[in-house]
Amino acid sequence: MTQKQKIRLNWEDPVTGQRREPLLSPPISLGRLFGAMPDTLDDRRVSRVVLDNDDRVSRYHALIDFQQNNWVIFDRNTGNGTFVNGIRRDYWVLTSGDVLQIGDRAITVTFTLESSPNSAIPFHPETGLPDPHAVLTPSPHSFPPVEFRQSEFVSPEFLQQSGIFDPQTDRFDYAAIGAGLGSYIWVDFLRIFGVRSQQIVALGTQPQPYAKYKQLCLNSQIPLHERLRSNSDSCPDNIWGWPSYALREAWHDLGRGKLANALRYLWQVFAEPTFAETYTPRAGNVFASIDREAARIGWSQMYRYGSVRAIRKTQDGKYAIAYSRGKGNYGYIVAKYLHLATGYPAIRFLPHLQIYREQTRDLTLVVNAYEPHDHIYQHLGFQGGTVLIQGRGIVASRIIQRLFEVRQQTGKPVKIVHLMRSPLQGGRQFGRSRRPVKHHWEFQPFNWPKACWGGDLREILERANPQTRLNLLKSWGGTTTADRRDWQQLTELGLRQGWYDIQFGTVQKVERVGPKLQVVIPSHALEVDFIIDATGLDAEVKASPLLEDLVTRYQLPLLENGRLAVSNEFELVEMRSTVPGESPGRMYAAGTITLGGPYAAVDSFLGLQYAALRSIDALTVAQSPQLHYLNGFSSLQQWYNWAIGRSP
Amino acid sequence: MTPTLLGRWQTRILLLTLVGFPITLPFTIGAIGPGASPIFGLTLLYVILFGLLWDVVYDFLQQFRWDRDWPGALQLLAGMGEAVFLGAIAKSIPLPGLLTEDLSLRWFAIHYTCVWLGVYVASQSLTRILFPRWRFRGGKWLG
Numbered sequence: 001m002t003q004k005q006k007i008r009l010n011w012e013d014p015v016t017g018q019r020r021e022p023l024l025s026p027p028i029s030l031g032r033l034f035g036a037m038p039d040t041l042d043d044r045r046v047s048r049v050v051l052d053n054d055d056r057v058s059r060y061h062a063l064i065d066f067q068q069n070n071w072v073i074f075d076r077n078t079g080n081g082t083f084v085n086g087i088r089r090d091y092w093v094l095t096s097g098d099v100l101q102i103g104d105r106a107i108t109v110t111f112t113l114e115s116s117p118n119s120a121i122p123f124h125p126e127t128g129l130p131d132p133h134a135v136l137t138p139s140p141h142s143f144p145p146v147e148f149r150q151s152e153f154v155s156p157e158f159l160q161q162s163g164i165f166d167p168q169t170d171r172f173d174y175a176a177i178g179a180g181l182g183s184y185i186w187v188d189f190l191r192i193f194g195v196r197s198q199q200i201v202a203l204g205t206q207p208q209p210y211a212k213y214k215q216l217c218l219n220s221q222i223p224l225h226e227r228l229r230s231n232s233d234s235c236p237d238n239i240w241g242w243p244s245y246a247l248r249e250a251w252h253d254l255g256r257g258k259l260a261n262a263l264r265y266l267w268q269v270f271a272e273p274t275f276a277e278t279y280t281p282r283a284g285n286v287f288a289s290i291d292r293e294a295a296r297i298g299w300s301q302m303y304r305y306g307s308v309r310a311i312r313k314t315q316d317g318k319y320a321i322a323y324s325r326g327k328g329n330y331g332y333i334v335a336k337y338l339h340l341a342t343g344y345p346a347i348r349f350l351p352h353l354q355i356y357r358e359q360t361r362d363l364t365l366v367v368n369a370y371e372p373h374d375h376i377y378q379h380l381g382f383q384g385g386t387v388l389i390q391g392r393g394i395v396a397s398r399i400i401q402r403l404f405e406v407r408q409q410t411g412k413p414v415k416i417v418h419l420m421r422s423p424l425q426g427g428r429q430f431g432r433s434r435r436p437v438k439h440h441w442e443f444q445p446f447n448w449p450k451a452c453w454g455g456d457l458r459e460i461l462e463r464a465n466p467q468t469r470l471n472l473l474k475s476w477g478g479t480t481t482a483d484r485r486d487w488q489q490l491t492e493l494g495l496r497q498g499w500y501d502i503q504f505g506t507v508q509k510v511e512r513v514g515p516k517l518q519v520v521i522p523s524h525a526l527e528v529d530f531i532i533d534a535t536g537l538d539a540e541v542k543a544s545p546l547l548e549d550l551v552t553r554y555q556l557p558l559l560e561n562g563r564l565a566v567s568n569e570f571e572l573v574e575m576r577s578t579v580p581g582e583s584p585g586r587m588y589a590a591g592t593i594t595l596g597g598p599y600a601a602v603d604s605f606l607g608l609q610y611a612a613l614r615s616i617d618a619l620t621v622a623q624s625p626q627l628h629y630l631n632g633f634s635s636l637q638q639w640y641n642w643a644i645g646r647s648p
Numbered sequence: 649m650t651p652t653l654l655g656r657w658q659t660r661i662l663l664l665t666l667v668g669f670p671i672t673l674p675f676t677i678g679a680i681g682p683g684a685s686p687i688f689g690l691t692l693l694y695v696i697l698f699g700l701l702w703d704v705v706y707d708f709l710q711q712f713r714w715d716r717d718w719p720g721a722l723q724l725l726a727g728m729g730e731a732v733f734l735g736a737i738a739k740s741i742p743l744p745g746l747l748t749e750d751l752s753l754r755w756f757a758i759h760y761t762c763v764w765l766g767v768y769v770a771s772q773s774l775t776r777i778l779f780p781r782w783r784f785r786g787g788k789w790l791g
Contacts, residue, residue: 270720451716455650
């Protein structure tokens, strides 16, 4: 596959205030007059970018080209010059994220490949929603300024003189970056451990902590009444896990006279997974419980809208956070203790599907299970059709269930081709046990064996060295689905009736043939109407501009799987912000960006609670402000407050 | 909670002591059962002692389970096994302090059931509230 280098320029038009962000192939000329710039250069067509209404821009001002594997910029001996990151240059090798200043305009450059084998759909930095058109630039608005971006330690004077930092309202002891579920759980624990809400800020783009999670659930066909793949006592609203969701649902149903349901839930949690199907909570119930707890701890007072652009240590042992408030407004926040829980930066796409999408610009026939794709079910409901599914995890299970529902409700001929890379005979083996397999699906109640949350597997992983950890994760993880009776009945019914078909092979090519898609696998070609990629989300640090910038600036160690290296307390130890005579500022991380570290189930509710507990216990030992160790008495007191809905 | 061996031992000692003995008290003073007798407290001690060995067996069996967990249903089966074992031993071999003829199997079963239920309910509720780290540490509450 050939990969064409492209560059994206991004600036705000000084007259209209509109953002411009063209994606261009080299060579690229920049100037005030279209006609003054050459249309070809060495037989290559020149992309001409006009920067008009500014006398300081020359008629043909600068040229950007891709030479010997580098992006370079040449100033055309102009009177007013070309500045790269604030310094005047006649010639310069560019780095993705550099800011060019030409006249009034600050232009951010970002490098991309026209077709990249590891492409993904990023979550839009301002809305937090999956957006195939979103552009990930380290600094799409030339904020923060170069002085901030290039320094390792930001001075308090810089912040004071910035005019967008108010020490009265922008300084906190604790800051949670992300404001999603990871942040919410950490903040919940801080509050329960004694910190007042005025000392905490949670920065993110959506006020409800579960907003992104809920959106991904809905997109992947888990409506509110359906059940999540989560344990009964994994309660993001309750650090004790009691009363568990099964108990609450049993109590609720009992109150409505549904005794059989109530008993069933209790039996499930008593006997699962050996003698009963594992209980899992309804999505809607989990979100409602999070809302209640958010109100109790004062989440809305701590939440602040902001898309975080960059984080730097300060010279006085804290951290400065540069963030966008939207609509061209920016601000800084300073905090002593930081928690990074930014979640999955992007949706992963299988390479052949990404190539198809980029070449055809068709985003409707080939979709990822995590992006909105209701149009497929609507279309199938009208005229039926064949859907190719890739991936054999829980999302694939749920999509198959949804397709079956369309088939049942409309009576239209909906067929499913499930394409798997290779047959699966036996499940993975670890020690004396083996994971069960049926119809080439591997079964496990949750995404890790249960003992990863708090049993011996957790201890084994924590004790292991980095390489062993990755090997252990390989043996325990992988793609699995839940052993749900209804799903297995569906699979068997579908196989018997012929509307569900399992095929093996890797896709070589996807092409549009009339209204249909032709999928070429080594043995033959398949004709389908839609393709749904259910292979998952991408969590590599390099997919997040914020994390990538942090890693680059402070040379943070990355794990072999591209995630952040954290201590057993989930601290980014290299990020300690030390200053003589004072305890250092500390930065912690949680969630999927820490996979490969001391804990396996980092992207689960209970795993986020574990990470929060470890980090806050460590902060308590370090005598961080207002934190008190949660002992038996205070725990009981706090639980009582929770039970009666009183603020911690 | 998915127990580890150390966690099993610590939890067994904690709950049988803090929950088991208060439940045993009405039996000991004769408020419930055939009359005041120290025998109920002694059987409870044996449940703890033999249990420490049983826990090694359970921990071994756990290795054969993919999830390495130990659901409530298995706790119940294990508890019944322990009771049958202790009853049989106590009836056939004179255990120190436990006179065979003093032990009514019927009252032993009633007492044992009350203790088991009390411990199970406490492990599912109060233990989680008093020891918020317990469930992440395989049942360890010390250290």
